[in-house]
Amino acid sequence: MQTTHTPETHPLSASGLQHEAIEILAKLTGVSGPRFHDGQFEAIQTLVQGRRRALVVQRTGWGKSAVYFIATLLLRRRGAGPTLLVSPLIALMRDQVAAAARAGVRAVAINSANAHEWDSVRDALARDEVDVLLVSPERLNNPRFRDEQLPSLLERIGLLVVDEAHCISDWGHDFRPDYRRIAELIAQLPPDLPVLATTATANARVVTDVEEQLGGASVVTIRGSLARASLRLGVLELPHSRDRLGWLLSHLGELSGSGIIYTLTVAAAEDTARLLREAGHTVRAYTGRTDNDEREESERLLKDNQLKALVATSALGMGFDKPDLGFVVHLGAPSSPVAYYQQVGRAGRGTDRADVLLLPGNEDREIWHYFATASMPDEARAQAVLAALSDMPLSTPALETRVNLRRSPLELLLKVLDVDGAVRRVEGGWIATGSPWHYDAERYDRIRQARIAEQSSMIEYQRTGECRMATLQRDLDDDTAAACGRCDRCAGPWYAVGIADEAAHAAASSLDRVSVEIEPRKQWPTGAAQLGVLLNGAPVRGKITPEQQLEPGRAIARLTDLGWGNTLRDLFAPHTLDASVSESIFGACVRVLAEWNWQERPVAIVSVPSRTRPQLVESVASGLARVGRLPYLGQLSLVGDGPSGDSGGNSPYRLAAVWGGLAVGEELASAITRLSGGPILLVDDRVDSRWTMTVAGMRLREAGATAVLPFALAATA
Template sequence: MTDETRTSALQILRTLVGSPTADFHEGQYEAISSLVDGHSRALVVQRTGWGKSAVYFVATLLLRQRGGGPTVLVSPLLALMRDQISAAERAGVRAVAINSTNAHEWGDVVAALERDEVDVLLVSPERLNNPTFREQQLPALVARMGLLVVDEAHCISDWGHDFRPDYRRLRDLIAQMPSGVPVLATTATANSRVVADIAEQLGGAEVVTIRGPLARASLRLGVLRLPDSKTRLGWLLSHLGDLPGSGIIYTLTVSAAEDTARLLRDAGHAVRAYTGQTDTGEREESEGMLKRNEVKALVATSALGMGFDKPDLGFVVHLGAPSSPVAYYQQVGRAGRATENADVLLLPGTEDRDIWQYFATASMPDQARAERILSALERERPTSTPALEALVDIRRTPLELLLKVLDVDGAVRRVQGGWVATGEPWTYDAERYSRIAAERVAEQQHMIEYETTTSCRMEFLQRTLDDETAAPCGRCDNCAGAWYPTAIAADAAASAASSLDRVGVAIEPRAQWPTGADRLGLPVKGRIAAAERPLEGRALARLTDLGWGGTLRELFAPGSPDAPASAALIAACVRVLAGWGWKERPAAIVTMPSRRHPQLIESVAAGLSQAGRLPHLGSLEYLKGGPEGEPGGNSAYRLAGVWGRIGVPDALADDLAGLAATKPDSPILLIDDLVDSRWTITVASRALRQSGAAGVLPFALAVVR
């Protein structure tokens, strides 16, 4: 790089960071030079806060000054895009985004690109396969692209397989680009295996890799092992106010985030829940409140992660451990980016392994399911995702993931109107997925070892990420002693116990028959008649809840023996009924037949019958051998599996007729063990309504989600 160019680069950097004395960190100069002067393909692996965004913003303006086209920045998260656009504006970079939340602005963005008024275009990896973008805008953009940036590039590797399959599409994009267009991949979390994989995706031996030490001197790491959820929440209630500044409390599930946020708010703490199910506008508002220190913490799932930029974030607490040191390092890297000190504490949970296993198996492509999709798709006529859902017994979320995997593999293609098969041969890569599964197991074990190590925790993370500069930090609890209090206030413990003992989750009634049910031979379509659908129901808890969820997970775990409900469980069910707030009190109880938990259901019915002085009229019956298929599943197929297979015995029908004569407005309480798709209780309620029940109030011990 010439002195003149370095001077220009330094001026841009100082404008970006807002300091007239700023200078390049070690490696930044080399990365910018390799892109601007060498037109190279570069991989930058540097710790969070090092300044990876400065590399691509400075390089962008330098390349634009030399007549280059706009930079295309592939960015995985909306929160990250928002922060990147804000940072670009500070540096005088004209940055715009095309994503799912600003469709009304796409026309303006395309027009600005055509006028060459855009320096950086931010897109998600999925946008690269949007038919309109791919066919109408991407070719022209590729032809004049000045720089391609792949942010959070670890997602291009196996580590990010279930997070964003579309990252694997970038290899094809790079192959289409004109020669001489520089490519930059950046990440803060990559071990040697991931680095090698990314380098191979970017062109192998031609890639310039700039890797720095991953130690974060500002972070004070610690692990506090507590016996159960009650004591972990009690600790948080006791000591959240003592943690420095504002921060993030990470949980492993949506329900844990919502429950924890509610508990902390009830105790007077200014916190908000932030999950993948939170409304986009509310998420933006919450991010802003945290940045302005208007809340003490956001209680978040991994939806708040990569790229979220609050330089003075004071702490990160984990209620439950992520499944790998890579994920953990990524999340704790939110803290202490521009402060001398930040506290990072892990409170591992006994349920962590079960949650890791659930997410690992739920996201892995399944060969039989993939082949069903390929058999259902035609080469010429597009099939929409809802229509395809009705042809294969796969729920929407895993169906969309499998379609992305098959699309990246070239077996299917997204077009206007849906999906088509390409006709290209496709083979399930069993070796690859077996390797991924084995690597995940190994990473989970590394996380357990991090929790239990007696050596330096920062050094452990560095070594796990293959950082050869790893050395003791002198600050973590193993190096310098426990820096966190361990006492739990009595009132905090009581509040946590009370919160975890909360019961009652709404079961919303199905109002619409599933799309495609008629194609499976079912005589239903459109809205479910009000006279046939159940009323709003209740469950004791979700399986993912921190409180009763643990008890219920044990009850419904594979291989758990059937047994009568405990007195505590029945008492909790009675509390659900006491707080229900129904318009009409039920007149009697009816139970669902159960293959796996007959004693459990009957004991709950007996307990509620006695407590509520409600007659137990008996059980429904299975017809034609009972329901087919697995619980949950695709809506149309699950409905088909229970349709015509649940009936009302004659004696029960007679009782319902008598009840209708004496209490014509009183509903029936229908008791089941587990609710997932809600089609079983929908069909059962319809049968009861057709036999004379004035209404049906479903009650279940647990809902799956």
């Protein structure tokens, strides 16, 4: 391995390759007489003259994209084919295409957001009118692209670039199975075809791992200092969500320019954005639920300084470039210093100063644990998937009827098995390859332990009495770490700590809001009949008829909400014993019903039988009946052992588990018959898949109820 730590700066008067490169740099930056940053020309020279493989680990804003765009044009002038750039996010692709155009680089992307352009992109490639083709790592395994286009493309490319290359490594902070496939791609390339991997977030362990996957000892690694001179870091610990939101309401307007407010969950992003908008701030939420058109519009508005901030989840992580971004605030800490460094690196790329403030939350560790375990494959489920597949293609929806996994974790598991060679994605679905496969428990345990260590480091970052920037650098194994002189540890707190009374009240009121909608199921899941879901001997399929369907319902809050979510998470925690509903939670129930804008008031109340919290559910149902002066007709009956299986799982399995488990007993049926019409309020403790409510409501409709209004204490999503 050859490592360049402090390469010399190359002057404007350089000749030959360097002179060509500087001319392109001037076009790219729009600056007269530009100079390369330390290490940039070395990387370009390694690729163009040396035709070697290089790993560039440099801070955000250093100019990694300039290296591959300039190298591309230089290689193209020397007769090379187009560059294949593997880029992780659509938003990042948009920025890269725009930056390439400024340098005269003809860059195009193939991704899920521009399917209408694919034919024209293929035609342009055939005419050799494309300099850079950007694809996602997932695209590399699209059957049509992988089998029909990638082989010929690999024969022609002049450079392979892997952006955000930490994702190649098991130790990278993003678990992206498709990135692991890139190592196989690199192994297919001729040894003299240049390869560039770039990242700003790699510690020594990640660097070593990526070097090995790029080719080992022959890789040239160019690593510079990760210190960010423009960033002014700080940590402000506030005890409650209302205090953190109150601080934002009090001081967001004082932060310079426009920026990003990161949250750990979608619900937190949406709730925070709503609160800030109500206070007059121009903000938008940006999450994995935001559709592509709205994401693109929000990015443009922030870049044009028409928004004060985007309130975002990690969906805005690697995929956004605004050089004059003035601040980054975190409501809740990411699970590792590596991820934190990557997110705060969005700020201050083209300015002398940007403010970065972390407001950690008490709930952070619980959220970290959830995401850390959700991404890891489970051996039993992996074996179930392999047992369900054969050499005949099976679509993902069809596979859901054979394996009790929800769509997202199922797709993630299939990607892991695909990378491991056990399954293969083909036209029409997935097949088993027949190759031996074993669960690499040791590998996943190493990753799990690494995640725990990262979480501990993040706690240490919050508590350290030393320089914040130096602490981050050391966590990334940067041996140039030194006190920055700007952070709250070096120079004292630079941020206000007070919270205005009005802001505190507004935050408390926002967090105390209740009522989220329970949207009724409108479609039976595909393949449910294969699991025994029959109605009058016929399979259920297609739309749920109006006569079977629930009305829109309500819950107090989602378990992920900032406000009541905390209280409800405690209520449903494994250690919490079943008991009658507390006064505060029951008060929230009454408020939900008081604010419910239903078309017709319920005339009676029925509850769903609960085996885990019978006291809780009965106390809520009977209490609401008493307050609302409505008859409580009792609960539905369990058939046999009642609904089977745990909560969660995919729709076909959850529907099958509850389908034959609930019934309307004779006494309840008689009580419904005596009603003079009107909706029944159906009470349960929480809703997850909504199939229990759907089946219970259908049974009530069959017994004569004219409408059913579902109500639950909590919704899981």
